[in-house]
Amino acid sequence: MESKDISDTARPQDSLEGVAVAVSEHKGCGASGGSGKAGCGSSMAPEDMAQGVWEKVKNHPCYSEEAHHHYARMHVAVAPACNIQCNYCNRKYDCANESRPGVVSERLTPEQAARKTLAVASAIPQMTVLGIAGPGDPLANPEKTFKTFELIAREAPDIKLCLSTNGLALPDYVDRIKDLNVDHVTITINMVDLEVGARIYPWIYYRHKRYTGREAAQILHERQMQGLEMLTERGILCKVNSVMIPGINDQHLVDVNKAVKSRGAFLHNIMPLISAPEHGTVFGLNGQRGPTAQELKALQDRCEGQMNMMRHCRQCRADAVGLLGEDRSAEFTTEKVMEMALSYDGAARRAYQATVEDQRQEKAAAKGAWLEGLRERQSDIAILVAVATKGEGRVNEHFGHAKEFQIYEAGAGGAKFVGHRRVDLYCQGGYGEEDALPTIIRALNDCTAVLVAKIGGCPRASLKEAGIEPVDSCAHEFIDAAVLAYYKGYVDRVEKGEITHALKGDAAIRQGAYVAA
Amino acid sequence: MPYKIIGSQCTACSACEPECPNNAIREKDGTYIIKPEKCTECIGYFDDPQCVAVCPVENTCVIDTSVARYQA
Numbered sequence: 001m002e003s004k005d006i007s008d009t010a011r012p013q014d015s016l017e018g019v020a021v022a023v024s025e026h027k028g029c030g031a032s033g034g035s036g037k038a039g040c041g042s043s044m045a046p047e048d049m050a051q052g053v054w055e056k057v058k059n060h061p062c063y064s065e066e067a068h069h070h071y072a073r074m075h076v077a078v079a080p081a082c083n084i085q086c087n088y089c090n091r092k093y094d095c096a097n098e099s100r101p102g103v104v105s106e107r108l109t110p111e112q113a114a115r116k117t118l119a120v121a122s123a124i125p126q127m128t129v130l131g132i133a134g135p136g137d138p139l140a141n142p143e144k145t146f147k148t149f150e151l152i153a154r155e156a157p158d159i160k161l162c163l164s165t166n167g168l169a170l171p172d173y174v175d176r177i178k179d180l181n182v183d184h185v186t187i188t189i190n191m192v193d194l195e196v197g198a199r200i201y202p203w204i205y206y207r208h209k210r211y212t213g214r215e216a217a218q219i220l221h222e223r224q225m226q227g228l229e230m231l232t233e234r235g236i237l238c239k240v241n242s243v244m245i246p247g248i249n250d251q252h253l254v255d256v257n258k259a260v261k262s263r264g265a266f267l268h269n270i271m272p273l274i275s276a277p278e279h280g281t282v283f284g285l286n287g288q289r290g291p292t293a294q295e296l297k298a299l300q301d302r303c304e305g306q307m308n309m310m311r312h313c314r315q316c317r318a319d320a321v322g323l324l325g326e327d328r329s330a331e332f333t334t335e336k337v338m339e340m341a342l343s344y345d346g347a348a349r350r351a352y353q354a355t356v357e358d359q360r361q362e363k364a365a366a367k368g369a370w371l372e373g374l375r376e377r378q379s380d381i382a383i384l385v386a387v388a389t390k391g392e393g394r395v396n397e398h399f400g401h402a403k404e405f406q407i408y409e410a411g412a413g414g415a416k417f418v419g420h421r422r423v424d425l426y427c428q429g430g431y432g433e434e435d436a437l438p439t440i441i442r443a444l445n446d447c448t449a450v451l452v453a454k455i456g457g458c459p460r461a462s463l464k465e466a467g468i469e470p471v472d473s474c475a476h477e478f479i480d481a482a483v484l485a486y487y488k489g490y491v492d493r494v495e496k497g498e499i500t501h502a503l504k505g506d507a508a509i510r511q512g513a514y515v516a517a
Numbered sequence: 518m519p520y521k522i523i524g525s526q527c528t529a530c531s532a533c534e535p536e537c538p539n540n541a542i543r544e545k546d547g548t549y550i551i552k553p554e555k556c557t558e559c560i561g562y563f564d565d566p567q568c569v570a571v572c573p574v575e576n577t578c579v580i581d582t583s584v585a586r587y588q589a
């Protein structure tokens with residue numbers, strides 16, 4: 001494979017053999033109608049997305065579920081100040097909800113941030129997106145944020161720029177955002193109803209004044225909607241993030257979904273509230289719980305008909321570096337970055353990315369074969385299957401080493417990625433930690449099987465006992481192919497009466513921000 | 518009387534620094550401080566002291582009763 005030519009610039013585990021699952025698995029195709037939908041080829045946009053939008057998002061690791069296996073993004077923490085207070089956030093600590101580290105985490109000046117970005121881009125050619133998401137609100141720190149973007153745009157114009165904001169200051173900066181060619185903006189919108197807003201936001205700071213209660217919610221709401229409309233008018237892609245808070249805004253997020261879709265948001269990412277007393281947040285301290293996996297999925301399903309839902313968001317930290325699901329920030333601390341010799345090679349990066357593209361297309365073409373024989377099945381059985389993977393779209397992770405499992409829904413229409421579950425590492429330092437196993441089983445409780453590269457005898461027995469079938473016969477196969485093969489076998493066994501199909505229960509969402517160990 | 522910042526509570530988020538109309542706030546050793554001789558309690562500029570209004574930690578920007586009031 002051509003990947004050999006570029007392997008010296010890539011990490012060894014980044015071997016490109018077998019990259020993509022299939023391009024038709026990107027958001028909107030895989031997620032909006034099952035991957036059995038025809039006409040969802042590699043160069044075509046999903047039917048509910050304009051071609052121009054698709055061109056912009058197809059390589060964005062946050063926005064395209066398929067691309068996040070292959071392209072990486074990084075965030076730099078240059079924006080410590082914030083202009084609102086959220087009840088799920090304690091600004092002293094790393095925030096588990098908004099993708100940002102706490103204000104006490106390492107903070108960078110714009111110059112340091114630009115240098116770090118170039119260092120990472122040189123070392124990781126698949127790094128295509130630079131985001132600013134915190135630790136506070138990027139637009140409450142406009143000078144630092146825009147200075148960082150300017151420096152990076154000058155040195156590395158091929159890197160896409162994006163920022164995440166609560167929206168309060170957004171209308172004031174839309175033109176600046178446009179001028180700097182920032183083409184992805186994420187707004188966190190948790191409500192369109194002021195009563196709901198008053199329960200989430202204790203106060204905002206706006207035009208030299210602190211507002212509370214409904215008044216605060218009203219200003220924030222109006223500014224968010226105005227900002228979103230202004231971005232849409234100027235052709236800047238806008239994604240909306242919402243934190244699902246059971247009993248406060250869970251049902252209401254369906255209205256939020258309608259409101260943001262009608263104003264042109266191209267993607268809606270509903271994230272579970274992450275809440276524990278030790279986070280020191282209002283919600284953590286007053287016992288507000290987060291949603292279960294089933295509640296989250298049900299809400300995402302309800303909103304799915306309306307627009308593209310993003311289910312692979314890992315709520316990673318704002319100083320994260322790497323492919324989604326892994327974090328290499330420790331290799332790029334300020335100290336190390338300042339000592340690195342920098343050589344930014346745009347041509348090498350383009351060559352690498354072209355190779356990835358070829359292979360993504362190839363795998364997309366192979367996809368049809370996996371679906372063969374499924375259609376005439378006419379089975380209305382649908383099951384969830386957990387997969388242990390380290391990337392490249394393959395079942396290639398050992399059960400004991402998995403930090404998270406990807407969850408696929410398999411049915412007669414095909415296999416569809418519906419989310420991921422973070423788990424505590426079962427295997428710490430080579431031996432199985434008995435305590436971690438029940439946590440994993442709770443996290444996978446709604447799954448019929450778990451596909452892994454390898455699994456030990458002890459967890460195998462416990463999983464079986466819990467009604468989750470461990471499968472290691474499909475090691476290193478493509479995830480879609482493996483899930484569908486398992487599904488076909490499962491339906492066969494049910495039809496022959498060897499097993500009975502049973503509905504599974506709910507599963508737990510692990511509390512704590514994603515920080516790869 | 519000027520305002521002061523309780524250093525042990527300050528998260529060093531920097532939000533107050535650009536809001537002060539008198540440039541009285543700056544960073545010092547990982548926390549933010551108010552120069553008492555520069556602070557006017559925002560009188561003449563805003564209805565509320567800006568450092569108090571923007572600070573994410575309650576009771577961190579407080580009146581410093583040990584220092585005499587600013588004299589114009």
Ligand code: SF4
Pocket residue numbers: 061062063073099312313314315316317324
């Ligand atoms: S938190 Fe992570 S997954 Fe979510 S949008 Fe940001 S980078 Fe993407």
Ligand code: SF4
Pocket residue numbers: 519520536537538539540541542551555556557558559566567568569
């Ligand atoms: S009260 Fe006003 S003048 Fe005094 S430090 Fe705070 S912001 Fe500055």
Ligand code: SF4
Pocket residue numbers: 522526527528529530531532533534549568571572573574577578
């Ligand atoms: S706003 Fe408050 S927490 Fe932030 S730097 Fe100023 S005093 Fe410290």
